[in-house]
Amino acid sequence: MAKSVAYIGGFLTTNIGNAFYDEGILYALKSNLPNYQIYYIADQPENYWLQTNKEKRNKFNYLDKINVDYIVIAGPLFTKRFPDMWLDTLKKLQSKGTKIVFLSAGFTLYDNEEIQLTKNLLETIQPHAISTRDRHTFNIVKNHTQNCHDGICFAFYISDYFKPYSFSNNPYVILTFDNMPEPHFNTIDNTATTKTNTFLFKNKKWEYTYSSFNVLDKILIRFHIYSGFTNESFGTHEIIRPTNSLVKRNIFNKEKTFASDVFTDYLNLISHSACIFSDRVHTCVAGLALGKPAMLFSNTPRAKLLDRVGAKEIKTKPVTLDSSLISEEKIRLSNFIKSTFLYK
Numbered sequence: 001m002a003k004s005v006a007y008i009g010g011f012l013t014t015n016i017g018n019a020f021y022d023e024g025i026l027y028a029l030k031s032n033l034p035n036y037q038i039y040y041i042a043d044q045p046e047n048y049w050l051q052t053n054k055e056k057r058n059k060f061n062y063l064d065k066i067n068v069d070y071i072v073i074a075g076p077l078f079t080k081r082f083p084d085m086w087l088d089t090l091k092k093l094q095s096k097g098t099k100i101v102f103l104s105a106g107f108t109l110y111d112n113e114e115i116q117l118t119k120n121l122l123e124t125i126q127p128h129a130i131s132t133r134d135r136h137t138f139n140i141v142k143n144h145t146q147n148c149h150d151g152i153c154f155a156f157y158i159s160d161y162f163k164p165y166s167f168s169n170n171p172y173v174i175l176t177f178d179n180m181p182e183p184h185f186n187t188i189d190n191t192a193t194t195k196t197n198t199f200l201f202k203n204k205k206w207e208y209t210y211s212s213f214n215v216l217d218k219i220l221i222r223f224h225i226y227s228g229f230t231n232e233s234f235g236t237h238e239i240i241r242p243t244n245s246l247v248k249r250n251i252f253n254k255e256k257t258f259a260s261d262v263f264t265d266y267l268n269l270i271s272h273s274a275c276i277f278s279d280r281v282h283t284c285v286a287g288l289a290l291g292k293p294a295m296l297f298s299n300t301p302r303a304k305l306l307d308r309v310g311a312k313e314i315k316t317k318p319v320t321l322d323s324s325l326i327s328e329e330k331i332r333l334s335n336f337i338k339s340t341f342l343y344k
Contacts, residue, residue: 002037004068005029005341009075010042012263016244017155017282018075019263021104024157025074028330032337041066043073046085064092070128070341074104074154076302078118078137090125099128101340104154105141106133110301115140129340131333134304149336152329153305155282158289160330162264164271172238174270174287176278178245179218181228182254183208183277183297187235199295199317201275204235224250237274242266242283275318281306284314289326293318 007029009022022040029038045059071093073086090100107114122144129147132138138150175182188198190205198207211228213221220226224247231239232255242258244266245251251259258269267286270276276287276294281302287294288311295318296303303315309326311319 002035003070003341004037004039005033005070005072006039006041006066006068007072007074008041008043008063010040011047013261014048014246016261016263016266017280017286020155020158020267020282020286021075021153023161023263024154025072025103027157027161028154028333028337029072032334033341036341039068044085044089046081061089063089066093067096068093068098070099070101072101072103074102076106076108077102078105078107078114078141079109080114080117083117083121087121087124094125100125101128102130104133104151105130106137106153106302106305107140108302110136110304119144129336131336134308136304147340149333151333151336152308152326153285154333155285156289156309156326157330158267158286159291162267162271162290164268164290167268167272169240169272170238171236171274172240172272173234174242174273174276174278174283175231175234175239176242176276176280176283177221177297178243179221179279180297181211181213181217181221181226182230183210184229185231185234185277201293201318202235202237223247224253230254240269240273242269277318284311288319288321291320291323293320295319 007025009018012019026038026040044063094100122141127145130141130145131149131151132141133151133153135150138148142148185206185208187204188207197209198205217226222245233239240256240258241254243251244259251257260266270286270292271290273292276284276292278284278296279298281296281298281300284294284296284306294314296306296314306314309321311321313319
């Protein structure tokens, strides 16, 4: 009888970027375990739907009831809320013989409390295997399982599972800013001595400036009612603004906004763009995976996954990846998957 693997993912409408690594993990599992039954199952409702303890007593614990050989959980899962959401379920699954595997694993805040809670959890459940998406996470968790791999984010499999289709448009760049005001981009003299907030793009020197913003402004941005500056064009390139938000009202408040609940629409737009400028980590990951230059405007510690693949300068200028390095990392991930699920 074929062995079974339950991959826990979803919540794509809350964050379409989840699909980028969800599909990467499903692709890698199916490619390396062709004789296994791979199931795609939604994450705990506490991630979004279930927010209060009063409601929690009405929850049907679906994940406690599944009968599989392996359960796989992925992404920036090592949060302060993760033990409360998952510990009881993982114990119940282990009591039935299910092995626990964490893939593409990372933290969210990387602070001491989050790290200690995660260590306590790992000591309790002793997972079968862990593959991390950044080296910082690997160094923290490597001693808490006998099978730990210093891996990369599975969203870098985008180029394997998605093939772009034809799309007709004038040359354009992607601007996705869902958490901060859109920067003001201007070309400047190539001989200018300004060293900060400048980069080269299409053989021209560019300068960018930010509008100051506070917590209230960030909330207004998320609700699409922030009336800040927007660029009319990017030199000779048009601007397309993909966005993904729980808040649908006013979502098209900027020119050439694009929104969809089908993740491959975003990937196709990215694949035909000249460059990606964004405050979203996985928007940049998608661009890099598809061979496009990308620049990140964010100080989130989750960006450590970009350091892991050599994109350490992505916050200062548009960068591309060494495709041979990514190919080598995927080979190592394939070997890890096979050793984890076939031989151990």
